[in-house]
Amino acid sequence: MSTIMLVDDxxxxxxxxxxxxxxxxxxVEKASNSEAALQKFNANVKVxxxxxxxxxxxxxxxxxxxxxxxxxxxxxxxxxxLTTESQQAKRQEAKAAGAxxxxxxxxxxxxxxxxxxxxxx
Amino acid sequence: MDxxxxxxxxxxxxxxxxxxxxxxxxxxxxxxxxxxDTIFRAAHTIKGASGVIECQFIETFMHRVENILDALxxxxxxxxxxxxxxxxxxxxxxxxxxxxxxAQASEPSADVAARGEALSEHLEQxxxxxxxxxxxxxxxxxxxxxxxxxxxSSGGGVVNTDSWHIxxxxxxxxxxxxxxxxxxxxxxxxxxxxxxxxxxxDGLPPAADxxxxxxxxxxxxxxxxxxxxxxIERVFTFVSDECDLRILPPHSNVADYxxxxxxxxxxDMRIGEILVRCGALTQAEVDHGLQAQxxxxxxxxxxxxxxxxxxASPAPLGAILVDSKVVHKETVEAAIAKQNQVVxxxxxxxxxxxxxxxxxxxxxxxxxxxxxxGASANLLALKSRQTxxxxxxxxxxxxVEDIRDxxxxxxxxQIGDTFNRFHRVVRDxxxxxxxxxxxxxxxxxxxxxxxxxxxxxxxxxxxxxNSLDHGIEPVAVxxxxxxxxxxxxxxxxxxxxxxxxxxVSDDGGGLNLERIRAKAIERELIQPGDTLSESDxxxxxxxxGFSTVETVSKLSGRGVGMDVVRRNITALRGTVDVASxxxxxxxxxIRLPLTLAIIDGFLVGVDKAAYVIPLDSVVECIEHKDxxxxxxxxxxxxxxxxxxxxxxxxxxxxxxxxxxxxxxxQFGGQRAGIVVDQLMGEFQTVIKxxxxxxxxxxxxxxxxxxxxxxxxxxxxxxxxxxxxxxSEETLLYGHRVASPxxxxxxxxxxxxxxx
Numbered sequence: 001m002s003t004i005m006l007v008d009d010x011x012x013x014x015x016x017x018x019x020x021x022x023x024x025x026x027x028v029e030k031a032s033n034s035e036a037a038l039q040k041f042n043a044n045v046k047v048x049x050x051x052x053x054x055x056x057x058x059x060x061x062x063x064x065x066x067x068x069x070x071x072x073x074x075x076x077x078x079x080x081x082l083t084t085e086s087q088q089a090k091r092q093e094a095k096a097a098g099a100x101x102x103x104x105x106x107x108x109x110x111x112x113x114x115x116x117x118x119x120x121x
Numbered sequence: 122m123d124x125x126x127x128x129x130x131x132x133x134x135x136x137x138x139x140x141x142x143x144x145x146x147x148x149x150x151x152x153x154x155x156x157x158d159t160i161f162r163a164a165h166t167i168k169g170a171s172g173v174i175e176c177q178f179i180e181t182f183m184h185r186v187e188n189i190l191d192a193l194x195x196x197x198x199x200x201x202x203x204x205x206x207x208x209x210x211x212x213x214x215x216x217x218x219x220x221x222x223x224a225q226a227s228e229p230s231a232d233v234a235a236r237g238e239a240l241s242e243h244l245e246q247x248x249x250x251x252x253x254x255x256x257x258x259x260x261x262x263x264x265x266x267x268x269x270x271x272x273x274s275s276g277g278g279v280v281n282t283d284s285w286h287i288x289x290x291x292x293x294x295x296x297x298x299x300x301x302x303x304x305x306x307x308x309x310x311x312x313x314x315x316x317x318x319x320x321x322x323d324g325l326p327p328a329a330d331x332x333x334x335x336x337x338x339x340x341x342x343x344x345x346x347x348x349x350x351x352x353i354e355r356v357f358t359f360v361s362d363e364c365d366l367r368i369l370p371p372h373s374n375v376a377d378y379x380x381x382x383x384x385x386x387x388x389d390m391r392i393g394e395i396l397v398r399c400g401a402l403t404q405a406e407v408d409h410g411l412q413a414q415x416x417x418x419x420x421x422x423x424x425x426x427x428x429x430x431x432x433a434s435p436a437p438l439g440a441i442l443v444d445s446k447v448v449h450k451e452t453v454e455a456a457i458a459k460q461n462q463v464v465x466x467x468x469x470x471x472x473x474x475x476x477x478x479x480x481x482x483x484x485x486x487x488x489x490x491x492x493x494x495g496a497s498a499n500l501l502a503l504k505s506r507q508t509x510x511x512x513x514x515x516x517x518x519x520x521v522e523d524i525r526d527x528x529x530x531x532x533x534x535q536i537g538d539t540f541n542r543f544h545r546v547v548r549d550x551x552x553x554x555x556x557x558x559x560x561x562x563x564x565x566x567x568x569x570x571x572x573x574x575x576x577x578x579x580x581x582x583x584x585x586x587n588s589l590d591h592g593i594e595p596v597a598v599x600x601x602x603x604x605x606x607x608x609x610x611x612x613x614x615x616x617x618x619x620x621x622x623x624x625v626s627d628d629g630g631g632l633n634l635e636r637i638r639a640k641a642i643e644r645e646l647i648q649p650g651d652t653l654s655e656s657d658x659x660x661x662x663x664x665x666g667f668s669t670v671e672t673v674s675k676l677s678g679r680g681v682g683m684d685v686v687r688r689n690i691t692a693l694r695g696t697v698d699v700a701s702x703x704x705x706x707x708x709x710x711i712r713l714p715l716t717l718a719i720i721d722g723f724l725v726g727v728d729k730a731a732y733v734i735p736l737d738s739v740v741e742c743i744e745h746k747d748x749x750x751x752x753x754x755x756x757x758x759x760x761x762x763x764x765x766x767x768x769x770x771x772x773x774x775x776x777x778x779x780x781x782x783x784x785x786x787q788f789g790g791q792r793a794g795i796v797v798d799q800l801m802g803e804f805q806t807v808i809k810x811x812x813x814x815x816x817x818x819x820x821x822x823x824x825x826x827x828x829x830x831x832x833x834x835x836x837x838x839x840x841x842x843x844x845x846x847x848s849e850e851t852l853l854y855g856h857r858v859a860s861p862x863x864x865x866x867x868x869x870x871x872x873x874x875x876x
Contacts, residue, residue: 011131076301
């Protein structure tokens with residue numbers, strides 16, 4: 001069973017995405033900010049995919065991606081970020097930081113799961 | 122309502138408060154780029170989340186708001202007073218939209234919808250003034266690029282196949298970005314059926330030079346699928362800038378394949394071979410096609426040159442895009458660095474766990490019981506005189522004490538959020554009144570019980586509005602009096618011996634004593650001949666039915682007077698006072714207990730009854746042999762200390778012992794002594810409120826159960842101190858029956874004294 005780490009400062013989004021993922025049979029680790037997520041990564045938890053928001057108070061998603069990518073166990077882990085249609089420039093920045101791909105909000109359950117299937121090993 | 126919606130509503134209200142605060146800050150410091158970021162992020166979060174819960178009307182509205190915020194953020198528009206006002210109105214509207222959602226209505230009511238329309242129109246106007254300069258140009262560029270990517274047929278025979286041909290060469294960094302080429306191919310297979318696949322490993326360097334983390338592979342794939350070209354492209358979106366992707370639709374011309382072969386980096390013949398191997402073309406088609414193409418190229422050197430320039434043209438555009446991206450990144454970083462402090466604070470705030478208030482209350486309740494049980498065990502242990510047991514229970518009670526403190530700490534919240542709400546009030550009201558008023562806030566980090574914070578909002582609102590409306594003078598009057606045109610209302614909070622003090626002060630004209638006095642006489646609150654101190658007159662405004670302003674104003678006169686403020690605060694076991702200096706302003710001081718649940722008490726005894734004095738208010742204990750005498754005060758190190766005998770006050774029977782003890786208590790700057798028979802030491806206690814029957818009882822704040830199971834009454838020190846000082850005044854001024862401004866408990870006092 002794949003474990004997905006979900007990071008978003010919006011409780012609404014955390015709840016909605018995690019319920020979709022859980023229903024689809026993934027196990028989900030949630031974090032409401034980058035710092036908390038990074039703590040879990042530093043503790044070497046088993047994560048097969050990271051999905052993070054970009055715009056968060058404190059450490060933003062791009063910094064999180066950059067940090068996680070540098071941790072040896074997660075060097076090749078797929079990382080998706082949540083973005084919107086209007087944030088094209090951010091996508092490049094996030095990709096450069098080590099993200100694998102993105103999910104455009106608001107995404108349907110199918111779009112979400114398809115994108116996950118695309119990158120998940 | 123489902124959980125998701127209620128989470129959304131709660132979250133959005135928080136974000137909304139953030140937006141509002143941000144807008145008000147922005148109004149004061151318009152150059153602060155990070156301010157707009159904060160507002161944008163809040164609006165963006167709301168919009169994003171509303172999309173998730175599929176709340177159309179909020180999403181549509183927030184989309185418009187976000188558009189204009191985005192323009193502001195990108196420096197395409199400047200923030201103006203008009204725009205701030207509009208955005209604040211949008212915040213209000215969002216608030217009512219959230220109300221609609223909370224009320225589980227599917228659509229906003231007609232008037233709310235109409236307001237939304239009007240606001241949207243306004244937003245459009247602002248936006249249309251900004252946008253045309255930049256956006257369309259960007260759009261056409263993108264469109265042009267898309268066209269370039271289209272596959273065009275260009276003559277020659279049609280390849281007899283009904284499957285797509287996909288050529289992909291992965292860039293070296295694909296795997297470092299967390300993408301596994303294999304998973305993409307697997308996904309591609311999910312779109313239909315992969316008929317043929319060939320791995321192109323020409324890019325592989327000699328083993329010694331190979332970096333195992335780099336990807337050197339390419340693939341030629343023949344895919345039979347009903348999916349569209351866009352669907353296929355989507356598989357590679359995430360690696361699109363790192364990989365070389367070419368897609369030929371079914372039934373493409375041989376010429377298209379030939380062009381493909383030539384464009385691919387590998388040797389033409391070798392690619393040809395690969396294509397043949399994966400079944401895209403026959404060898405004959407390749408040979409023939411390549412040969413033909415060579416001839417055409419040779420013959421039409423010019424036109425191929427022309428093709429080169431068109432092919433080259435997108436490059437500078439890409440470079441421009443990259444450049445602009447770099448610039449964007451830097452500006453963002455600079456802004457982030459500037460606002461680091463703010464961000465730090467917000468990051469701390471983000472480390473929160475949401476707990477339902479009920480759960481917390483339950484915990485506090487249990488801790489309360491634990492404290493009582495602990496005290497009881499302690500008492501039994503002491504009685505048993507077993508040192509081991511005493512030691513064990515004392516360790517236990519220390520831990521219980523810690524748990525109690527931590528549990529209570531959970532309920533503590535900073536008053537800052539409550540204070541910050543007033544920025545908006547002050548802004549709006551001062552505009553309405555045509556006055557210039559600024560709000561200054563201090564002590565925002567002072568913490569107090571959540572229940573208290575929730576309930577203090579209304580009284581505070583009333584006091585602030587009162588200061589704005591009646592306190593601060595109109596600009597002309599202020600200038601005449603030699604004051605700055607801009608008035609100031611201050612909110613301040615601090616801790617003072619176990620209470621929290623909240624001050625609402627203004628630098629206005631102060632209370633008009635003559636008018637208050639006249640009004641009080643007119644309302645028959647006092648008699649014309651009464652001698653009242655200045656502070657007594659000022660505090661008359663808290664009497665029921667008192668209002669100095671004749672016309673009911675829109676702001677503070679809503680038929681509710683200061684008496685309601687006092688009643689609300691008294692309900693929280695607090696007090697409110699006013700101090701005013703004519704021409705310089707007035708200060709309302711609210712004093713509240715830190716928590717409503719548990720107190721550290723000091724146990725005292727009178728005859729057989731036990732009483733608890735809140736420890737925070739105890740200053741010291743003294744023993745006095747001879748305090749009998751006509752007057753109820755004594756000389757404490759040169760200071761007069763009025764005192765009150767609990768035995769008399771509560772009409773406890775029995776004979777006072779020869780040596781009575783006096784507990785010196787302090788409240789609101791006044792000291793008083795409470796005479797008791799014996800001191801029984803510190804005692805943690807859970808306040809159990811008195812029954813309704815005893816609600817009017819003065820001097821007693823609640824009850825508690827002792828470890829022994831006996832009931833002890835908790836003394837209301839504020840009321841007692843007041844009684845003591847009043848009773849002394851009454852003695853001094855003779856038996857003028859207390860006027861209604863005195864605490865209603867004064868009857869008790871007088872009875873106490875006459876005994």
